[in-house]
Amino acid sequence: MQNTIIANIEFFAAALSQKVITAWQEDPAGVYCEVGRGIVEKYTETYVRIRNVDTGKKSHYARETTMFQTL
Numbered sequence: 001m002q003n004t005i006i007a008n009i010e011f012f013a014a015a016l017s018q019k020v021i022t023a024w025q026e027d028p029a030g031v032y033c034e035v036g037r038g039i040v041e042k043y044t045e046t047y048v049r050i051r052n053v054d055t056g057k058k059s060h061y062a063r064e065t066t067m068f069q070t071l
Helices: 008-017
Strands: 020-026 032-043 047-051 058-062 067-070
Touching (some): 008 032, 020 047
Antiparallel strands (some): 020 032, 020 067, 032 047
């Protein structure tokens, strides 16, 4: 079951527990597509930085345009 992460405390809990989360964004047709997956490294009011557990690549996602979910 996936849970949507919205509040700062939810990002804090995901980061602390090293839980893998997914990042989803709308495509031009309005369909949500997964654009990233990994562990929360940092979050602010405007963005979330996720580190991919396989590659180590770090990506930043705007909280305003991205939906985050736990696996």
